Amino acid sequence: MNRKELRKKIFQMLKDHYRLIIYNDSTIQTVFSIKLTPIKVATLGSLGAILLILLTSVIIAYTPLRENIPGYPDEKVRLQIIRNYLLVDSLENEIKTRDAYFEKIRTLFAGEVLPDESQITDAGVKTQEVKFKSFNADSVFQDKLQEEKQNLSISNSQKRLPSIANIHFFTPLRGMITNKFNTKTEHLAVDVVGKLNARISSVLNGTVIFAGWTMETGYSIYIQHENNIISAYKHNAELLKDVGDKVKAGEVIAIMGNSGELTTGPHLHFELWHNGTALDPETYIDF
Missing domain, CATH: 2.70.70.10 (Glucose Permease (Domain IIA))
Known part of the structure; x- marks a missing residue:
């Protein structure tokens, strides 16, 4: 069978119609019947997979189930991360304050005048x-x-x-x-x-x-x-x-x-x- 005949056979299979029938085994009566084609089955399967992915994403994003995912931090871990961030930020401010203090001390020992940080001139002091x-x-x-x-x-x-x-x-x-x-x-x-x-x-x-x-x-x-x-x-x-x-x-x-x-x-x-x-x-x- 050459390639041309193979493509023709596959195309014909996609065009063929099939019927899915569910019988009552006791009475041999038809309970459910639906006519399908391979293209329709593929389309319905793709839509079902997309809906399943969307539903799973919503459940993970908006319910506590996401905390059961391996590697996802729980509430205590997230609070600790926030506390650590605030502590690091406070430590950076303390270091800046300390450096500014040492710079003022160095300025005093050098005999220089401290800069007026407030930009407010005291009328009583020149x-x-x-x-x-x-x-x-x-x-x-x-x-x-x-x-x-x-x-x-x-x-x-x-x-x-x-x-x-x-x-x-x-x-x-x-x-x-x-x-x-x-x-x-x-x-x-x-x-x-x-x-x-x-x-x-x-x-x-x-x-x-x-x-x-x-x-x-x-x-x-x-x-x-x-x-x-x-x-x-x-x-x-x-x-x-x-x-x-x-x-x-x-x-x-x-x-x-x-x-x-x-x-x-x-x-x-x-x-x-x-x-x-x-x-x-x-x-x-x-x-």
Whole structure:
């Protein structure tokens, strides 16, 4: 049989008509009868397969049966995936915040001015004239700051300096002075004891240049003011400001505490510096 005869035979089979009959075996009566052709059978079979695939897809997509499919995550796994995504996103934000903090510290040690992230100019502070000075923070940065220590001088005079004589300083903490400014003992500050959980305020308008924990002075905060004045507040229980924040005179910046290895009890260790010179705070501030 050649190819031509084979094609003709197949074409004839497709055109042939067949009848599907279902008989009752007991009565030999016809129960169901349908006339079919191979083409009609193929068409009906294809439609049935498509409908079966669609029905299976709907069941898998919109019913809990999909969780029984091997490899498909159940509800707990999906929730864990979402939690992991949120944790990774939070970790990325924390890393960015940490990198920004270290960059600010590097900027301070380089003697540069911190950029104004808020783009809001404080009328009380001329930021373009502020010059940051390195100082001994009694912290983990002490090694880097040690070489600057020799440049700091001590004001032995109890008279007001003419350059800042007319500046009104806000009292950082109302209380009793337990340890005065003393150059002989190298206590270049005053220790003030106030009420429990007393609020500590900034003495002038300024910008926070350090706010963090040190082993010796605990929670400490340093503020750069106009006219190259720096004020330091140490041994706090809690800090309410971050590096780069702008503060007003009298604005609360911390809570009095007893943190750090050098503390002798709950008090404020307050330092005042001008052009690298330690000043006696009692000369300028009434505690």
